[in-house]
Amino acid sequence: MKKGVMRPGHVQIRVLEMEEALKHYRDLIGLIEMDRDDQGRVYLKAWTEVDKYSVILREADEPGLDFIGFKCLNENTLDKLNIDLIEFGCRTKELPANNLKDCGRRIQFTTPTGHTFELFANKKQTGKWGLDNVNPEAWPEGLTGMKAVRFDHCLLYGPDIEKTTQLFCNVLGFDVAEQVIDENNVRISSFLTCSSKAHDIAFINHDEPGKFHHASFWLETWEDILRAADLISMKDVALDIGPTRHGLTHGKTIYFFDPSGNRSEVFCGGDYHYPDHPTVTWQAEALGKAIFYHDRALNERFLTVLT
């Protein structure tokens, strides 16, 4: 049942060198640089997003994920969910408005997988980049690189997938769109949605907590994925795998790395989910096909290379 969590609002990613990182997220993926703050963080967005930013980069000596923020309907929802999170057993922390530029107060908590999430209800809206809200054109001119359409989801690795899944479903109102179960019927991966997308957040079981697998950006067509692959070769960017298709969610995809070793994905297509849809299940013996539908084999890098 929906609990007022609308969509992934932002992700804050740590990078080793900011200017190198901007060549990746801004010039290659095609996000738009929107602002910087006095801590040196850079705020970016994809062009169809209405809020001011969705990706925040922070320079640090260890790459990886700082936090993922989900946008909620309103401030009352935040207060309600704060209580529900505490009841579930999470310790929550409220961060004041404008701690992130032009963002309202945020409620932070840690999942059993060891990742920091936050909920917020207000962020400055600058509208779709380069387009009017009245009689808008199809797309804006002046986009760069892969011309990412929107920040879509992240995949995270950590322990205790079951408890984390309960938290997202029972407290935050997500559905399990797809899952992977092992031979003992234990859930080892959850693809969770708070919308009709196949996933707004996904988790895979892993011993070490708090690991970041990838941040993903949506493109429109397979042709766009191919063009993304061309750019990856043209710019000699570290390729992980693709272009290919996932079994899970059936998205068409390519994975590559930012200059600090954080994995990025651009993808298109795939399944959709409504609240009355049953969960799609992948069995562990089909995991190769679930992850790489064409190769039908797992590569070790996908399972072990994380930040």
Added chain:
Amino acid sequence: MKTQYRIKVLNRNQEFFCDKETSLLKHFENSKKDGVKIGCRGGGCGVCKIRIVTGEFTCKAMSKAHVTPSDIDEGYVLACRTYPKSHLTIELLNN
């Protein structure tokens, strides 16, 4: 032609040549030599860790989750961020 430095792999009884603009990992990847795992190629994941036993080298930024400053003093580095500045002797680790 760029100066080629001789890289001796101690525990492999191997030798190859690498210039100062090519990371040690890139050399392994390009020449399809095994012995070092190819991961993120950006100093983030730590799977390409090796040890430099002798010689001069430079490193670009590496995740301190995988190499601390004192590791670097002992020659532990991430091959994807390490470039030779002289002939080197290196050791592959069982990672």
